Amino acid sequence: MARISPDQLRSLPPDSAIQFDSQGHLRHFLTISGVPREALTQILDTAESFMTFGEREIKKVPLLRGKTVVNLFFEASTRTRTTFELAAKRLSADVINMNAARMSTSKGETILDTVRTLEAMHTDLFVVRDSASGASHLIARHLPEYVRVINAGDGRHAHPTQAMLDMFTIRQKKGGFEGLKVAIIGDILHSRVARSQIHALATLGVDEIRVIGPRTLIPTEIESMGVTVTSNMSEGLRDIDVVMMLRLQRERMDGQLVPSEQEYFSQYGLTEEKLQVADTKAIVMHPGPINRGLEIASSVADGDRSVILSQVTNGIAVRMSIMATLMGGTEAVR
Amino acid sequence: MNPVSLDPIVSQMTANLRDRNLRNPILIGIHTGGAWVAERLHAELALSSKLGTLDISFYRDDFSRVGLNPKVKSSDLPEGVEDRNIILVDDVLHTGRTIRAALNEIFSYGRPASVTLAVALERPGRELPIEASIVGKAIEPADKQQAQVTLKDNQLSYQLVDSSANAQST
Incomplete structure (x- = not known):
């Protein structure tokens, strides 16, 4: 996969640098800011190959077989959560949906407590939405190196x-x-x-x-x-x-x-x-x-000019591509 | 060594495939070298069915070790595979892992009547119980050598090269 050079990595602001591991591989997807053009282009290219999956008898590939993806939504969303769920399932991951606003956090448990509990169940990837800016960054900072985080929308900050x-x-x-x-x-x-x-x-x-x-x-x-x-x-x-x-x-x-x-x-x-x-x-x-x-x-x-429904269809392939990009080559870290 | 033309090898494969008398077969080549060989076979066999191509990147067994191939292409099986006799084509049969991945991918499109494996070159080093029915030529490269198939100026050929440290197994 495309990786960024040590020099590029050092020049990034901390909230973007946290997305890369020490080798310069993209490990979390929290903000576009600081991600180089080659990495974005590669995500788009890979998504292209996932586009044909709708026409297959079995619409799944085994890339994330045996991995656990948790959709952690502290803010309501049907569309985004559904496409993330479908994307993870088409990659053969096991998916858990947590509408956390109605669960632990309302009992006074903090976001990090919730995440640590789920991490103890050997979650491999968190997809996080929260009404507070920086929530996914906070989570990414506190998880072990092999766990991945995707920002599915944080406050006014990024999507x-x-x-x-x-x-x-x-x-x-x-x-x-x-x-x-x-x-x-x-x-x-x-x-x-x-x-x-x-x-x-x-x-x-x-x-x-x-x-x-x-x-x-x-x-x-x-x-x-x-x-x-x-x-x-x-x-x-x-x-x-x-x-x-x-x-x-x-x-x-x-x-x-x-x-x-x-x-x-x-x-x-x-x-x-x-x-x-x-x-x-x-x-x-x-x-x-x-x-x-x-x-x-x-x-x-x-x-005729509207491409709104194409955006919805493309959303699945693009999210598959991002998940596959982050999860590839993780074994060496564990 | 100098590049060796694959033309006589492909002709040999064509003759062997004709002898098999498969009913209305479809040819599927594995990206990238296998697709080149399949294209030649498709022309020589003058098949009426459309040529298919597979990119097995999403089915590889080393994804969690090495990650995704950055140059993954789309698979394209225009004919559908349900109840069809498939000729699966690759350039080099080595460990057998690529073929395992390709079979898995084919079955995600449906249930073929049969799959016949045809390879231009085979070399020792199988890690899975997979053998080809049609073999153009058996080669025995040295341990650190790799058979590389190239297409240049419409010339399909192969040569033995020293494998780089991160070469992917075929």
């Missing part, structure tokens, strides 16, 4: 596997990243997806990343990530190749950050009309679940 399935979908539909103009639209401030997408797009070398949304939903420091910011849709969508919508959480609709649903849709909701200035072959993406009529019109979500 690296979502970003990777988005990258896979872009490459599948556009053939590559060079020369592409990409817009990310909506609630950037609260979005872990947007942060991971920006890191991935920048690493893979798109031409331009634009961020579009109301000023109240765009973090002030975002330009330092190499993006251009606008709150004008027709300006931001001009000649765009890829439109990445974000989900607007309705709980933000209290009038503080966003005026009203109607007002938001008329200004930032993606419609056929607003897309007229985009490239004629532009694609539209959304991580789901969709708020129809709030951030995106139904006619666009179900229209």
Whole structure:
């Protein structure tokens, strides 16, 4: 597998360096930040080979046979957990789903106690979602070296596997990243997806990343990530190749950050009309679940440009690829 | 040594396969060398069925030791394998582990009527009870040598090379 050099490793910030072992192999997948282009490309290439599995009589490969994967979700999620579960099962792993919000943590047990208990049952890989940023990092730091951790979304921080399935979908539909103009639209401030997408797009070398949304939903420091910011849709969508919508959480609709649903849709909701200035072959993406009529019109979500369902399908292959990448060559460590 | 052409070896394999009189067989070559040999056999046998290819990376038994092959390709079996007579083709039969993995992968697509193993070269060193029905040529390389099949300028050939420390067993 692709590995990073000792020099590269030393230059990484600690929250990215923790993902690599001393040989430079990717061992956890917590953030896209700091993962080199070759490693991301290899994950996409491997996912490509997993794409054909849907058509097999037996949709499984034995790569993770005998391994135990725990989906540890401290925050509710159906879609992400289901695709992780399916991905792990197609790799022949045994899978345990823990909706921990309703279990031990509510009895006062800390996250680390829960994890250590599960580790004592010889878990090989944790898939972690939590509403607090840094939860998967915390877990990765406290587990023995042979246990792997995948971040399935932590607070506002990162959602690296979502970003990777988005990258896979872009490459599948556009053939590559060079020369592409990409817009990310909506609630950037609260979005872990947007942060991971920006890191991935920048690493893979798109031409331009634009961020579009109301000023109240765009973090002030975002330009330092190499993006251009606008709150004008027709300006931001001009000649765009890829439109990445974000989900607007309705709980933000209290009038503080966003005026009203109607007002938001008329200004930032993606419609056929607003897309007229985009490239004629532009694609539209959304991580789901969709708020129809709030951030995106139904006619666009179900229209010719939409690749939303491809994203869901691709999510399984991409998560298989990430799990296989992390779990390969683990025997020597034990 | 200089590269040796595989053309006469493939012709020999073709003749032996014809003698077997398999009913409506499908050819499946194992990436990468086996797929090259299978392509030649497919042309010489003039089969009407489409050629299949397997990448056995996801079925290897050394995944937890060495990890995933970074250049894994997609397997492609356009014909389906259910109730078919399969000719499984590889370039070199050595330990037998690749063939074990390939058989497992084929069975994840369905239940073939039969599987006939055809290899261009075989060498001693079996670690599993697997033998080929069709052998182009038996070779006996030295311990630290490896038979390497190459395709260059449309020339399919093999040569014995000193195996590098991390060469994967075939």
